[in-house]
Amino acid sequence: MSRAYVFNQYGGPEGEELIERPVPEPGPGEILVEVRAAGVNPVDWKIREGYLGREADLPVPMGREVAGVVAALGPGVEAFAVGEEVLGPVAPGQGGFADHALLRAEQAVAKPDEISFAVAATIPVAGTTAYDLTHEIELETGQTMLVLGAGGGVGHLAAEIGRVHKFRVIGIASQDKRDLVESTGATFVAAGHGAPAAVRELAPQGVDLVVDLVGGQALRDVAPLATTPDRIVSAADPRTVTELGGTGRSRDPEAFEKITSVIGYEVITPRISGEYPLDQARQALAVVETGHAVGKTVIVP
Ligand SMILES: NC(=O)c1ccc[n+]([C@@H]2O[C@H](COP(=O)([O-])OP(=O)(O)OC[C@H]3O[C@@H](n4cnc5c(N)ncnc54)[C@H](OP(=O)(O)O)[C@@H]3O)[C@@H](O)[C@H]2O)c1
Incomplete structure (x- = not known):
């Protein structure tokens, strides 16, 4: 089994819950990642509030960006191997505040050795x-x-x-x-x-x-x-x-790879103001939801 932080109704934080579910299986083009750190962003509570639509089936897994270790490969994935350290946005419909997350292999990049998982988890979104x-x-x-x-x-x-x-x-x-x-x-x-x-x-x-x-x-x-x-x-x-x-904002498709390598060279240093275990995901989200966060908040399952 594997833990995942979800919301089971649109609206305030009272709908958030830590649940147990089977370890997800990677589909074609996906990788299963053992999450070591997940970045918290304002978009997490904006999705929960329903500001970006209310079409997704409940419960909705929370968390958009992770860093971790590849645990399994979906059909057709050749770019990564099990055991490799990676970072990336989670696949559509998936969540990052979890023990395991699914990523699209084409959207993931290798984690530079020089940076921690927590720092790596601040890159895909912020x-x-x-x-x-x-x-x-x-x-x-x-x-x-x-x-x-x-x-x-x-x-x-x-x-x-x-x-x-x-x-x-x-x-x-x-x-x-x-x-x-x-x-x-x-x-x-x-x-x-x-x-x-x-x-x-x-x-x-x-x-x-x-x-x-x-x-x-x-x-x-x-x-x-x-x-x-x-x-x-x-x-x-x-x-x-x-x-x-x-x-x-207009998105440059190469931005993620480029900023990852710059942060890997350690010329830019993301500042992490708080690291929370998964069972304190609610507190981590609340810090960001104030709108007055300092640097980045991450969840470390
Ligand atoms: N479109 C996209 O793809 C995209 C991607 C990422 C983020 N975003 C959006 O961009 C915004 C920022 O994201 P973030 O991750 O940086 O959020 P954040 O970590 O919560 O930072 C927001 C910062 O704004 C400051 N702030 C609030 N009111 C202010 C004011 N009147 N004057 C000056 N500073 C003020 C807050 O600190 P103080 O305590 O100093 O007020 C806080 O440090 C959010 O709305 C987020 O949803 C959009």
Whole structure:
């Protein structure tokens, strides 16, 4: 048997439950992975709330990204061997907060030896999103990138990528994330009413790229800082960013592999603020559901 964290009704966290089920069998093109770490993301509770639809059969397994050890291969899989360490997004309909998860082999990559399973588990969703947002509009060395929500899972990685590219990075976050934001090499600006004026003082000509992980009014407040509206990209709020003249995230099919190798070279370091055993998955999700997470939260079965 194998444990899996699921929700059995759409809505609040009271529908979440840790269940026992048979070890899943990999279908064609799939690999079975013994999960060593799974990243927690805002999308996990957004799916549970039904914000992304309510069509999936209940119970719905939770968790979108994992790192672990290949335990079995489905028919036709040749790219991996049993015992290999891998990371990747879970296959459609599958969950990562579990002892075992199914991945599409074509979407998985080998885990670099240099990084832990916990770090690897932050890459398929947060790392790849940070890569996409920072590469959609190519900046040049010395140009200014503003990250709204720079202390969260995606934001701190976007700030780190900016440092590697030698952009000038300004990160907006709440006061308790100052150290984290500054450790990425970014200039910290405290979130709140004074933030746009503080950024304007640092960049009187405006910023060359706004990377948004917050959306709503906070995004509207900083939008005029962009040199042109099309230099705003948002993972958090596609509707508002489009209205403002910017764009949502667009996915580069090579992003996952590229950001995995960069993190493998240890030039970018995902910060993990909490590791929770599987029987405390509810607490791990609650931390992220506050909307004020620091770096990344992972579940380690
Ligand atoms: N489209 C996609 O493919 C995709 C992929 C990944 C993520 N996302 C979305 O992107 C967003 C961020 O994801 P994440 O994983 O980075 O979430 P996260 O780890 O929860 O981080 C969000 C950060 O936003 C900060 N924040 C909240 N209100 C703020 C404000 N007014 N000003 C400045 N910072 C503020 C929070 O910290 P403070 O305590 O500082 O407020 C927190 O650190 C979520 O909405 C997520 O669903 C979308």
